[in-house]
Amino acid sequence: MHVTTVARAPQTGPDARPAVEDSTVWISWPNEAECERFARQLAGLLRPALAAGDSIVIELRGTLGAGKTTFTRHLLRALGVQGRIKSPSYAVVEPHEAEGLSMWHFDFYRFNDPQEWEDAGFRDLFASPGLKLVEWPDHAAGLLPPADLALHLAPQGEHERHVSARAGTAQGRDCLTRLHDAGWGPMQAPAHASAEVAP
Numbered sequence: 001m002h003v004t005t006v007a008r009a010p011q012t013g014p015d016a017r018p019a020v021e022d023s024t025v026w027i028s029w030p031n032e033a034e035c036e037r038f039a040r041q042l043a044g045l046l047r048p049a050l051a052a053g054d055s056i057v058i059e060l061r062g063t064l065g066a067g068k069t070t071f072t073r074h075l076l077r078a079l080g081v082q083g084r085i086k087s088p089s090y091a092v093v094e095p096h097e098a099e100g101l102s103m104w105h106f107d108f109y110r111f112n113d114p115q116e117w118e119d120a121g122f123r124d125l126f127a128s129p130g131l132k133l134v135e136w137p138d139h140a141a142g143l144l145p146p147a148d149l150a151l152h153l154a155p156q157g158e159h160e161r162h163v164s165a166r167a168g169t170a171q172g173r174d175c176l177t178r179l180h181d182a183g184w185g186p187m188q189a190p191a192h193a194s195a196e197v198a199p
């Protein structure tokens, strides 16, 4: 079951929910099963755009152990990736293919040489169709294109994660609107979230 710490505003009347004007949705995953359910819903929203040849970039922020790789694995599985999904920590990038879709999982934690960006062909890769999931995007700041979505994960104890989902493009905004319509999170920052998962 999905739980938010802030009551949802009514759909109509003077207190109607605002449009996605601040382009951020505040979400709680009480456990990993909810992380997986979110990933499955997001996969369903991304699939048509990816199948049409779009490029989609999703940044994943948060401390070590927040759940960036775990979420990525659930999303890749939901998009049809089978077998072991290795963490790309040492290789920087792991490529995946499934159901005619191209996906790349980046982890820039150890990335510190901008020349590698050119040498490894990352510029071309980010310009090509497919899904790019990016852990530690700040370590490649100035090189990455704008993200369609940025998810910031903040652990609350062992199982719960507070998540802010921010859109950086019209496509990302469309995605957030649909997630919100599907019942994910309020559009305004709950009091607890302002500092820890600032978008």
Ligand SMILES: Nc1ncnc2c1ncn2[C@@H]1O[C@H](COP(=O)(O)OP(=O)(O)O)[C@@H](O)[C@H]1O
Pocket (backbone or CB within 6 Å): 029, 030, 031, 032, 033, 035, 062, 063, 064, 065, 066, 067, 068, 069, 070, 071, 135, 158, 159, 160, 161
């Ligand atoms: N709600 C949750 N969402 C995501 N991961 C969770 C959740 N609850 C517990 N976990 C656990 O937290 C850990 C996250 O590790 P990982 O995904 O490697 O983090 P990161 O990539 O952010 O460093 C995993 O062991 C995962 O099973």
Ligand SMILES: [Mg+2]
Pocket (backbone or CB within 6 Å): 068, 069, 070, 087, 107, 135
């Ligand atoms: Mg990781």
